[in-house]
Amino acid sequence: MAETTATGRPAPALTRREAYEAGVRRRSNRIALISTVGVVLAIVLLVPLAPGWEAVQTAFFNGRVFAATFPGLLDAFLLNVMIFAWSAPLIALTGLAIALCRDARAPALFPLRLFGIAYTDVFRGLPVVLVIYIIGFGVPGLGLPRPWNSPYIWGTLALVLVYSAYVAEVIRSGIDSIHKSQRSAAASLGLSDRDTMRYVVLPQAIRNVVPANMNLFIALQKDVALLSFIGPVEIFRQAGVYKSLYANFTPYVGAALIFLALTIPATRYADYLMNKQNRERS
Protein backbone atom coordinates (compact mmCIF):
# COMPACT_ATOMS: atom_id res chain seq x y z
CA MET A 1 0.00 0.00 0.00
CA ALA A 2 2.94 2.24 0.77
CA GLU A 3 3.98 1.95 -2.90
CA THR A 4 0.70 3.20 -4.31
CA THR A 5 0.85 6.40 -2.30
CA ALA A 6 4.57 6.78 -3.00
CA THR A 7 3.86 7.08 -6.74
CA GLY A 8 1.88 10.24 -6.02
CA ARG A 9 -1.44 8.93 -7.34
CA PRO A 10 -4.40 10.03 -5.24
CA ALA A 11 -5.28 7.25 -2.83
CA PRO A 12 -7.98 5.13 -4.50
CA ALA A 13 -11.25 4.32 -2.76
CA LEU A 14 -10.89 1.38 -0.37
CA THR A 15 -11.54 -2.05 -1.73
CA ARG A 16 -14.03 -4.16 0.16
CA ARG A 17 -11.18 -6.16 1.61
CA GLU A 18 -9.35 -3.03 2.81
CA ALA A 19 -12.53 -1.64 4.35
CA TYR A 20 -13.06 -4.92 6.18
CA GLU A 21 -9.47 -4.95 7.46
CA ALA A 22 -9.74 -1.33 8.60
CA GLY A 23 -12.90 -2.27 10.49
CA VAL A 24 -11.15 -5.17 12.18
CA ARG A 25 -8.28 -2.86 13.13
CA ARG A 26 -10.62 -0.26 14.61
CA ARG A 27 -12.44 -2.93 16.53
CA SER A 28 -9.24 -4.37 18.03
CA ASN A 29 -8.04 -0.87 18.92
CA ARG A 30 -11.31 -0.25 20.73
CA ILE A 31 -11.04 -3.52 22.64
CA ALA A 32 -7.41 -2.78 23.55
CA LEU A 33 -8.40 0.66 24.83
CA ILE A 34 -11.31 -0.65 26.88
CA SER A 35 -9.30 -3.46 28.43
CA THR A 36 -6.39 -1.12 29.27
CA VAL A 37 -8.68 1.41 30.89
CA GLY A 38 -10.44 -1.43 32.73
CA VAL A 39 -7.20 -2.83 34.13
CA VAL A 40 -5.88 0.59 35.16
CA LEU A 41 -9.20 1.47 36.80
CA ALA A 42 -9.27 -1.86 38.62
CA ILE A 43 -5.79 -1.23 40.01
CA VAL A 44 -6.47 2.37 40.97
CA LEU A 45 -9.84 1.59 42.57
CA LEU A 46 -9.32 -1.85 44.06
CA VAL A 47 -5.80 -1.63 45.54
CA PRO A 48 -6.71 1.20 47.95
CA LEU A 49 -9.61 -0.93 49.17
CA ALA A 50 -7.16 -3.51 50.53
CA PRO A 51 -7.14 -3.35 54.33
CA GLY A 52 -3.38 -2.74 54.50
CA TRP A 53 -3.27 -0.05 51.82
CA GLU A 54 -2.80 2.81 54.24
CA ALA A 55 0.12 1.08 55.93
CA VAL A 56 1.70 0.29 52.56
CA GLN A 57 1.19 3.86 51.47
CA THR A 58 2.94 5.33 54.52
CA ALA A 59 5.75 2.77 54.26
CA PHE A 60 6.45 3.05 50.52
CA PHE A 61 4.86 6.23 49.20
CA ASN A 62 5.42 8.72 51.96
CA GLY A 63 5.55 12.24 50.50
CA ARG A 64 7.36 13.78 53.46
CA VAL A 65 10.11 11.17 53.50
CA PHE A 66 10.36 11.37 49.73
CA ALA A 67 10.89 15.12 49.80
CA ALA A 68 13.45 14.84 52.60
CA THR A 69 15.54 12.15 50.92
CA PHE A 70 15.27 12.73 47.16
CA PRO A 71 17.99 15.42 46.88
CA GLY A 72 20.44 13.21 48.79
CA LEU A 73 19.59 10.32 46.48
CA LEU A 74 20.23 12.42 43.39
CA ASP A 75 23.59 13.38 44.84
CA ALA A 76 24.50 9.76 45.47
CA PHE A 77 23.41 8.85 41.95
CA LEU A 78 26.31 10.91 40.59
CA LEU A 79 28.61 8.24 41.97
CA ASN A 80 26.68 5.56 40.03
CA VAL A 81 27.07 7.58 36.86
CA MET A 82 30.80 7.99 37.46
CA ILE A 83 31.41 4.32 38.18
CA PHE A 84 29.39 3.45 35.09
CA ALA A 85 31.29 5.98 32.98
CA TRP A 86 34.71 4.54 33.73
CA SER A 87 33.58 0.88 33.78
CA ALA A 88 31.77 0.85 30.43
CA PRO A 89 34.77 1.57 28.14
CA LEU A 90 36.94 -0.87 30.11
CA ILE A 91 34.26 -3.55 29.73
CA ALA A 92 33.91 -2.90 26.01
CA LEU A 93 37.65 -3.20 25.42
CA THR A 94 38.15 -6.26 27.62
CA GLY A 95 35.10 -7.93 26.10
CA LEU A 96 36.45 -7.37 22.61
CA ALA A 97 39.86 -8.74 23.60
CA ILE A 98 38.32 -11.87 25.12
CA ALA A 99 36.11 -12.38 22.06
CA LEU A 100 39.19 -12.19 19.84
CA CYS A 101 40.99 -14.67 22.10
CA ARG A 102 38.13 -17.12 21.66
CA ASP A 103 38.26 -16.65 17.93
CA ALA A 104 42.03 -17.18 17.61
CA ARG A 105 42.40 -19.72 14.80
CA ALA A 106 46.16 -20.30 14.54
CA PRO A 107 47.14 -23.60 16.20
CA ALA A 108 49.95 -21.88 18.13
CA LEU A 109 47.38 -19.58 19.74
CA PHE A 110 45.34 -22.47 21.12
CA PRO A 111 46.24 -21.59 24.77
CA LEU A 112 44.72 -18.15 24.15
CA ARG A 113 41.54 -19.76 22.90
CA LEU A 114 41.46 -22.01 25.93
CA PHE A 115 41.88 -18.95 28.16
CA GLY A 116 38.99 -17.21 26.43
CA ILE A 117 36.72 -20.20 26.95
CA ALA A 118 37.70 -20.60 30.61
CA TYR A 119 37.27 -16.86 31.25
CA THR A 120 33.77 -16.62 29.86
CA ASP A 121 32.70 -19.87 31.52
CA VAL A 122 33.93 -18.83 34.95
CA PHE A 123 32.76 -15.23 35.03
CA ARG A 124 29.39 -15.85 33.45
CA GLY A 125 28.84 -18.64 35.97
CA LEU A 126 29.56 -16.63 39.12
CA PRO A 127 27.11 -14.30 40.86
CA VAL A 128 28.28 -10.68 40.49
CA VAL A 129 28.05 -10.09 44.24
CA LEU A 130 30.43 -12.94 44.97
CA VAL A 131 33.03 -11.63 42.51
CA ILE A 132 32.70 -8.17 44.05
CA TYR A 133 33.24 -9.55 47.55
CA ILE A 134 36.18 -11.77 46.62
CA ILE A 135 38.00 -9.11 44.66
CA GLY A 136 36.81 -6.07 46.61
CA PHE A 137 37.84 -7.40 50.03
CA GLY A 138 40.23 -10.19 49.04
CA VAL A 139 42.78 -8.39 46.91
CA PRO A 140 43.16 -5.36 49.24
CA GLY A 141 43.45 -7.86 52.11
CA LEU A 142 46.74 -9.03 50.63
CA GLY A 143 48.27 -5.91 52.15
CA LEU A 144 48.16 -3.28 49.43
CA PRO A 145 48.90 0.26 50.64
CA ARG A 146 46.44 3.09 50.15
CA PRO A 147 45.24 4.30 47.66
CA TRP A 148 45.78 0.99 45.84
CA ASN A 149 43.38 -0.89 48.11
CA SER A 150 40.45 1.41 47.26
CA PRO A 151 37.10 -0.38 46.89
CA TYR A 152 36.50 1.73 43.79
CA ILE A 153 39.46 0.20 41.96
CA TRP A 154 38.77 -3.41 42.89
CA GLY A 155 35.02 -3.11 42.70
CA THR A 156 35.38 -1.74 39.19
CA LEU A 157 37.68 -4.63 38.30
CA ALA A 158 35.04 -7.07 39.53
CA LEU A 159 32.38 -5.44 37.35
CA VAL A 160 34.74 -5.42 34.36
CA LEU A 161 35.58 -9.12 34.80
CA VAL A 162 31.95 -10.22 34.96
CA TYR A 163 30.48 -7.94 32.33
CA SER A 164 33.30 -8.34 29.83
CA ALA A 165 32.57 -12.08 29.85
CA TYR A 166 29.00 -11.37 28.72
CA VAL A 167 30.08 -8.74 26.22
CA ALA A 168 32.70 -11.14 24.84
CA GLU A 169 30.04 -13.77 24.21
CA VAL A 170 27.81 -11.24 22.48
CA ILE A 171 30.64 -10.02 20.27
CA ARG A 172 31.62 -13.61 19.49
CA SER A 173 28.08 -14.34 18.36
CA GLY A 174 28.40 -11.27 16.13
CA ILE A 175 31.65 -12.59 14.68
CA ASP A 176 30.07 -15.99 14.09
CA SER A 177 27.15 -14.35 12.33
CA ILE A 178 29.44 -13.08 9.55
CA HIS A 179 29.23 -15.56 6.69
CA LYS A 180 32.32 -17.64 5.90
CA SER A 181 32.25 -16.33 2.35
CA GLN A 182 33.32 -12.92 3.66
CA ARG A 183 36.54 -14.39 5.03
CA SER A 184 37.08 -16.34 1.83
CA ALA A 185 36.56 -13.20 -0.24
CA ALA A 186 38.99 -11.26 1.94
CA ALA A 187 41.56 -14.04 1.64
CA SER A 188 41.20 -14.04 -2.16
CA LEU A 189 41.92 -10.31 -2.09
CA GLY A 190 45.18 -11.10 -0.33
CA LEU A 191 44.25 -9.81 3.13
CA SER A 192 46.02 -11.42 6.07
CA ASP A 193 43.98 -13.10 8.83
CA ARG A 194 44.58 -10.07 11.01
CA ASP A 195 43.45 -7.59 8.37
CA THR A 196 40.44 -9.75 7.53
CA MET A 197 39.34 -9.54 11.13
CA ARG A 198 40.17 -5.85 11.45
CA TYR A 199 38.68 -4.55 8.20
CA VAL A 200 36.08 -7.10 7.12
CA VAL A 201 34.64 -9.16 9.96
CA LEU A 202 34.70 -6.87 13.01
CA PRO A 203 33.06 -3.79 11.45
CA GLN A 204 30.08 -5.89 10.42
CA ALA A 205 30.04 -8.01 13.56
CA ILE A 206 30.12 -5.10 16.00
CA ARG A 207 27.32 -3.31 14.15
CA ASN A 208 25.16 -6.41 14.41
CA VAL A 209 25.53 -6.69 18.15
CA VAL A 210 25.09 -3.06 19.18
CA PRO A 211 21.49 -3.55 20.39
CA ALA A 212 22.38 -6.68 22.37
CA ASN A 213 25.25 -4.84 24.01
CA MET A 214 23.00 -1.91 24.82
CA ASN A 215 20.92 -4.30 26.92
CA LEU A 216 24.04 -5.42 28.76
CA PHE A 217 24.97 -1.85 29.56
CA ILE A 218 21.50 -1.14 30.88
CA ALA A 219 21.94 -4.14 33.17
CA LEU A 220 25.37 -2.81 34.15
CA GLN A 221 23.84 0.53 35.11
CA LYS A 222 21.75 -1.33 37.68
CA ASP A 223 24.51 -3.65 38.86
CA VAL A 224 26.78 -0.71 39.65
CA ALA A 225 24.65 -0.55 42.80
CA LEU A 226 26.20 -3.86 43.91
CA LEU A 227 29.47 -2.04 44.55
CA SER A 228 27.80 -0.67 47.68
CA PHE A 229 28.46 -4.07 49.30
CA ILE A 230 32.13 -3.17 49.66
CA GLY A 231 31.72 0.41 50.87
CA PRO A 232 30.98 3.09 48.27
CA VAL A 233 27.88 5.05 49.18
CA GLU A 234 26.05 5.11 45.87
CA ILE A 235 22.33 5.64 45.45
CA PHE A 236 21.21 2.19 46.61
CA ARG A 237 23.27 2.38 49.79
CA GLN A 238 22.17 5.96 50.43
CA ALA A 239 18.56 4.82 50.08
CA GLY A 240 19.29 2.03 52.59
CA VAL A 241 20.71 4.55 55.06
CA TYR A 242 17.61 6.72 54.75
CA LYS A 243 15.43 3.63 55.03
CA SER A 244 16.93 2.73 58.37
CA LEU A 245 16.92 6.31 59.68
CA TYR A 246 13.26 6.86 58.81
CA ALA A 247 12.16 3.22 59.19
CA ASN A 248 10.50 3.72 55.82
CA PHE A 249 10.94 2.20 52.36
CA THR A 250 10.07 5.36 50.41
CA PRO A 251 13.74 6.20 49.66
CA TYR A 252 13.97 2.95 47.65
CA VAL A 253 11.02 4.12 45.56
CA GLY A 254 12.84 7.41 45.00
CA ALA A 255 15.96 5.53 43.92
CA ALA A 256 13.89 3.36 41.60
CA LEU A 257 12.41 6.45 39.94
CA ILE A 258 15.89 7.84 39.33
CA PHE A 259 17.01 4.54 37.83
CA LEU A 260 13.94 4.39 35.60
CA ALA A 261 14.48 7.95 34.38
CA LEU A 262 17.74 6.71 32.91
CA THR A 263 17.05 3.11 31.95
CA ILE A 264 13.68 3.57 30.23
CA PRO A 265 15.03 5.98 27.56
CA ALA A 266 18.05 3.71 27.15
CA THR A 267 15.83 0.64 26.74
CA ARG A 268 13.61 2.44 24.22
CA TYR A 269 16.70 3.45 22.28
CA ALA A 270 17.99 -0.13 22.26
CA ASP A 271 14.61 -1.32 20.98
CA TYR A 272 14.65 1.36 18.30
CA LEU A 273 18.11 0.26 17.17
CA MET A 274 17.05 -3.37 17.10
CA ASN A 275 13.91 -2.63 15.06
CA LYS A 276 15.90 -0.49 12.66
CA GLN A 277 18.38 -3.31 12.19
CA ASN A 278 15.61 -5.84 11.59
CA ARG A 279 14.01 -3.58 8.97
CA GLU A 280 17.34 -3.13 7.19
CA ARG A 281 17.93 -6.85 7.13
CA SER A 282 14.52 -7.85 5.77
Add this chain to the structure above:
Amino acid sequence: MRLLVTTALALTLPATAALAMGEGTCSAGKTLTEGTLTIATGNPAYYPWVMNDAPENGEGFEAAVAYAIAEKMGFEAENVTWVRTSFDEAIQPGAKNFDFNMQQYSITPEREEMVDFSLPYYTSAMAVLTTQSVVDAGADATLESLKGLKWGAVATTTAIPILNDVIQPESDPLLYNDNADVNAAIMAGQIDAALYDLPTALYLSAVVVEGGALLGQFPAEQSERPDQFGLLMEEGNPLKECVDAALTELTESGELAAIEAQWLAEATGVPVIE
Protein backbone atom coordinates in the same frame (compact mmCIF):
# COMPACT_ATOMS: atom_id res chain seq x y z
CA MET B 1 28.95 -19.17 87.78
CA ARG B 2 26.92 -17.42 85.11
CA LEU B 3 25.42 -20.73 84.14
CA LEU B 4 24.45 -21.34 87.77
CA VAL B 5 22.77 -17.98 88.06
CA THR B 6 20.76 -18.39 84.89
CA THR B 7 19.74 -21.91 85.73
CA ALA B 8 18.59 -20.75 89.13
CA LEU B 9 16.73 -17.91 87.45
CA ALA B 10 15.12 -20.27 84.96
CA LEU B 11 14.02 -22.59 87.74
CA THR B 12 12.38 -19.85 89.78
CA LEU B 13 10.66 -18.34 86.74
CA PRO B 14 7.81 -20.88 86.34
CA ALA B 15 6.72 -20.51 89.95
CA THR B 16 6.41 -16.73 89.89
CA ALA B 17 4.98 -16.61 86.40
CA ALA B 18 2.28 -19.13 87.20
CA LEU B 19 1.10 -16.89 89.99
CA ALA B 20 0.97 -13.85 87.75
CA MET B 21 -0.88 -15.58 84.93
CA GLY B 22 -3.72 -16.47 87.25
CA GLU B 23 -4.92 -12.94 87.86
CA GLY B 24 -5.90 -11.68 84.37
CA THR B 25 -2.68 -10.00 83.32
CA CYS B 26 -2.21 -6.87 81.27
CA SER B 27 -1.12 -8.83 78.21
CA ALA B 28 -4.19 -11.10 78.08
CA GLY B 29 -5.52 -11.21 74.53
CA LYS B 30 -2.88 -8.81 73.23
CA THR B 31 -0.21 -11.24 72.08
CA LEU B 32 0.09 -12.89 68.68
CA THR B 33 -0.71 -16.29 70.16
CA GLU B 34 -2.70 -16.38 73.39
CA GLY B 35 -0.53 -17.44 76.31
CA THR B 36 2.70 -17.15 74.33
CA LEU B 37 5.08 -14.24 73.97
CA THR B 38 6.80 -14.14 70.58
CA ILE B 39 10.06 -12.21 70.60
CA ALA B 40 12.16 -11.46 67.53
CA THR B 41 15.90 -11.01 67.39
CA GLY B 42 18.48 -10.66 64.64
CA ASN B 43 19.77 -13.35 62.35
CA PRO B 44 22.41 -13.93 63.53
CA ALA B 45 22.11 -12.37 66.98
CA TYR B 46 25.43 -10.94 68.10
CA TYR B 47 27.48 -11.21 71.27
CA PRO B 48 27.21 -9.71 73.90
CA TRP B 49 23.50 -9.11 73.25
CA VAL B 50 22.79 -12.80 72.76
CA MET B 51 25.35 -15.48 73.56
CA ASN B 52 26.10 -18.18 70.99
CA ASP B 53 23.24 -16.99 68.77
CA ALA B 54 20.88 -18.92 71.09
CA PRO B 55 18.44 -16.47 72.75
CA GLU B 56 16.32 -19.31 74.17
CA ASN B 57 19.12 -19.96 76.70
CA GLY B 58 18.50 -16.54 78.23
CA GLU B 59 22.21 -15.75 78.06
CA GLY B 60 23.44 -12.42 76.86
CA PHE B 61 22.13 -8.97 77.78
CA GLU B 62 19.12 -8.78 75.46
CA ALA B 63 18.14 -12.41 75.97
CA ALA B 64 18.25 -11.93 79.75
CA VAL B 65 16.26 -8.68 79.55
CA ALA B 66 13.71 -10.39 77.29
CA TYR B 67 13.10 -13.18 79.81
CA ALA B 68 12.94 -10.68 82.67
CA ILE B 69 10.31 -8.65 80.79
CA ALA B 70 8.41 -11.83 79.95
CA GLU B 71 8.42 -12.78 83.61
CA LYS B 72 7.06 -9.40 84.67
CA MET B 73 4.37 -9.70 82.02
CA GLY B 74 3.39 -13.08 83.37
CA PHE B 75 4.85 -15.47 80.83
CA GLU B 76 6.72 -18.56 81.88
CA ALA B 77 10.06 -19.13 80.22
CA GLU B 78 8.70 -22.02 78.17
CA ASN B 79 5.92 -19.79 76.87
CA VAL B 80 8.43 -17.50 75.19
CA THR B 81 9.11 -18.28 71.52
CA TRP B 82 11.85 -16.69 69.46
CA VAL B 83 11.74 -15.74 65.81
CA ARG B 84 14.37 -14.10 63.63
CA THR B 85 13.87 -11.00 61.52
CA SER B 86 16.00 -8.56 59.60
CA PHE B 87 15.64 -4.83 60.13
CA ASP B 88 13.58 -4.57 56.94
CA GLU B 89 11.14 -7.27 58.03
CA ALA B 90 10.68 -5.46 61.31
CA ILE B 91 9.53 -2.24 59.63
CA GLN B 92 7.59 -3.69 56.67
CA PRO B 93 3.91 -2.76 56.55
CA GLY B 94 1.37 -5.40 57.47
CA ALA B 95 1.00 -8.02 60.16
CA LYS B 96 4.14 -8.78 62.14
CA ASN B 97 5.26 -12.24 63.20
CA PHE B 98 6.48 -11.05 66.61
CA ASP B 99 5.06 -9.35 69.68
CA PHE B 100 8.19 -7.29 70.07
CA ASN B 101 11.54 -7.16 68.34
CA MET B 102 14.79 -6.77 70.19
CA GLN B 103 18.01 -6.15 68.32
CA GLN B 104 19.58 -2.91 69.52
CA TYR B 105 17.02 -0.69 67.84
CA SER B 106 17.84 2.93 68.58
CA ILE B 107 14.80 5.02 69.39
CA THR B 108 14.53 8.04 67.08
CA PRO B 109 11.62 10.43 66.46
CA GLU B 110 11.70 9.60 62.72
CA ARG B 111 11.36 5.88 63.39
CA GLU B 112 8.65 6.51 66.01
CA GLU B 113 6.38 7.70 63.23
CA MET B 114 6.43 4.30 61.55
CA VAL B 115 6.69 1.86 64.46
CA ASP B 116 6.24 1.87 68.23
CA PHE B 117 9.12 1.68 70.68
CA SER B 118 9.02 0.65 74.30
CA LEU B 119 10.78 2.69 76.97
CA PRO B 120 14.55 2.37 76.58
CA TYR B 121 16.22 -0.65 78.17
CA TYR B 122 19.77 0.46 77.52
CA THR B 123 21.59 3.67 76.75
CA SER B 124 24.69 3.13 74.74
CA ALA B 125 27.85 5.09 74.32
CA MET B 126 29.32 5.12 70.81
CA ALA B 127 32.86 3.90 70.45
CA VAL B 128 35.57 4.12 67.84
CA LEU B 129 36.92 0.76 66.75
CA THR B 130 40.27 0.83 65.00
CA THR B 131 43.47 -1.21 64.80
CA GLN B 132 46.72 -0.99 66.72
CA SER B 133 48.57 0.03 63.56
CA VAL B 134 46.34 3.10 63.15
CA VAL B 135 46.94 4.04 66.79
CA ASP B 136 50.68 3.53 66.29
CA ALA B 137 50.52 5.81 63.26
CA GLY B 138 49.48 8.64 65.59
CA ALA B 139 45.67 8.60 65.79
CA ASP B 140 44.37 9.68 69.20
CA ALA B 141 41.09 10.36 70.94
CA THR B 142 40.58 13.94 69.82
CA LEU B 143 38.02 15.11 67.27
CA GLU B 144 40.86 16.75 65.32
CA SER B 145 42.62 13.44 64.87
CA LEU B 146 39.39 11.56 64.17
CA LYS B 147 38.44 13.89 61.31
CA GLY B 148 41.51 12.81 59.35
CA LEU B 149 40.73 9.08 59.50
CA LYS B 150 39.01 7.07 56.79
CA TRP B 151 35.68 6.02 58.32
CA GLY B 152 33.35 3.08 57.96
CA ALA B 153 30.06 2.08 59.59
CA VAL B 154 27.13 -0.29 59.25
CA ALA B 155 24.61 1.42 56.97
CA THR B 156 21.52 0.52 58.99
CA THR B 157 22.69 2.06 62.27
CA THR B 158 22.29 5.45 63.92
CA ALA B 159 26.10 5.69 63.94
CA ILE B 160 25.87 7.47 60.59
CA PRO B 161 24.22 10.69 61.79
CA ILE B 162 26.76 10.85 64.65
CA LEU B 163 29.59 10.25 62.20
CA ASN B 164 28.38 12.98 59.87
CA ASP B 165 27.29 15.51 62.50
CA VAL B 166 29.83 15.12 65.28
CA ILE B 167 33.01 13.80 63.69
CA GLN B 168 32.51 15.30 60.22
CA PRO B 169 35.33 13.34 58.58
CA GLU B 170 37.34 14.88 55.76
CA SER B 171 36.65 12.05 53.31
CA ASP B 172 33.27 10.39 52.76
CA PRO B 173 32.70 7.37 55.01
CA LEU B 174 32.28 3.94 53.44
CA LEU B 175 29.15 2.06 54.53
CA TYR B 176 28.55 -1.67 54.77
CA ASN B 177 25.78 -4.22 55.23
CA ASP B 178 26.84 -5.69 58.55
CA ASN B 179 29.57 -5.98 61.17
CA ALA B 180 31.37 -8.70 59.25
CA ASP B 181 31.81 -6.50 56.19
CA VAL B 182 33.05 -3.54 58.25
CA ASN B 183 35.59 -5.81 59.90
CA ALA B 184 36.72 -7.12 56.52
CA ALA B 185 37.26 -3.53 55.36
CA ILE B 186 39.22 -2.68 58.51
CA MET B 187 41.42 -5.73 58.11
CA ALA B 188 41.94 -4.95 54.41
CA GLY B 189 43.08 -1.47 55.44
CA GLN B 190 40.33 0.18 53.39
CA ILE B 191 39.08 2.07 56.42
CA ASP B 192 40.94 3.20 59.55
CA ALA B 193 38.09 3.25 61.99
CA ALA B 194 34.45 2.35 62.45
CA LEU B 195 31.76 3.66 64.79
CA TYR B 196 29.80 1.12 66.87
CA ASP B 197 27.84 1.03 70.07
CA LEU B 198 30.29 0.46 72.91
CA PRO B 199 29.47 -3.15 73.87
CA THR B 200 29.73 -4.29 70.26
CA ALA B 201 32.96 -2.34 69.77
CA LEU B 202 34.48 -3.87 72.90
CA TYR B 203 33.65 -7.35 71.68
CA LEU B 204 34.89 -6.77 68.14
CA SER B 205 38.17 -5.22 69.24
CA ALA B 206 38.88 -7.99 71.71
CA VAL B 207 37.78 -11.03 69.74
CA VAL B 208 37.08 -10.46 66.06
CA VAL B 209 39.33 -7.80 64.59
CA GLU B 210 42.97 -8.81 64.48
CA GLY B 211 45.01 -6.17 66.29
CA GLY B 212 41.78 -4.33 67.12
CA ALA B 213 41.84 -1.37 69.47
CA LEU B 214 39.32 1.05 70.95
CA LEU B 215 40.41 4.59 70.30
CA GLY B 216 37.77 6.26 72.44
CA GLN B 217 34.10 6.61 73.24
CA PHE B 218 31.39 9.23 73.02
CA PRO B 219 29.66 8.77 76.37
CA ALA B 220 25.86 8.79 76.23
CA GLU B 221 25.63 11.55 78.89
CA GLN B 222 27.50 13.95 76.63
CA SER B 223 25.39 13.34 73.57
CA GLU B 224 22.46 15.57 72.65
CA ARG B 225 20.60 12.60 71.28
CA PRO B 226 21.93 9.61 73.21
CA ASP B 227 21.61 6.24 71.57
CA GLN B 228 18.81 4.52 73.48
CA PHE B 229 17.73 1.01 72.63
CA GLY B 230 14.04 0.14 72.73
CA LEU B 231 11.87 -2.83 71.88
CA LEU B 232 10.32 -2.39 68.47
CA MET B 233 6.61 -3.07 68.08
CA GLU B 234 4.03 -2.69 65.38
CA GLU B 235 2.57 0.83 65.34
CA GLY B 236 -0.34 0.93 67.77
CA ASN B 237 0.43 -2.42 69.41
CA PRO B 238 -1.74 -2.61 72.58
CA LEU B 239 1.00 -4.67 74.23
CA LYS B 240 3.17 -1.54 74.51
CA GLU B 241 1.72 -0.48 77.86
CA CYS B 242 2.37 -3.93 79.34
CA VAL B 243 5.95 -3.94 78.07
CA ASP B 244 6.53 -0.42 79.36
CA ALA B 245 5.08 -1.33 82.75
CA ALA B 246 7.38 -4.36 82.94
CA LEU B 247 10.40 -2.26 81.94
CA THR B 248 9.59 0.45 84.47
CA GLU B 249 9.31 -2.19 87.17
CA LEU B 250 12.65 -3.72 86.14
CA THR B 251 14.35 -0.33 86.08
CA GLU B 252 13.01 0.78 89.44
CA SER B 253 13.82 -2.47 91.21
CA GLY B 254 17.39 -2.31 89.90
CA GLU B 255 17.03 -5.67 88.14
CA LEU B 256 17.77 -4.10 84.77
CA ALA B 257 20.99 -2.58 86.10
CA ALA B 258 21.95 -5.96 87.56
CA ILE B 259 21.44 -7.70 84.22
CA GLU B 260 23.49 -4.98 82.53
CA ALA B 261 26.29 -5.42 85.05
CA GLN B 262 26.20 -9.15 84.51
CA TRP B 263 26.40 -9.18 80.72
CA LEU B 264 27.90 -5.93 79.49
CA ALA B 265 31.57 -5.50 80.16
CA GLU B 266 32.95 -2.57 82.10
CA ALA B 267 33.80 0.28 79.76
CA THR B 268 35.64 2.57 82.13
CA GLY B 269 39.02 1.87 80.52
CA VAL B 270 38.03 3.44 77.23
CA PRO B 271 39.17 7.07 76.90
CA VAL B 272 36.46 9.68 76.45
CA ILE B 273 36.44 11.83 73.31
CA GLU B 274 35.87 15.47 74.22
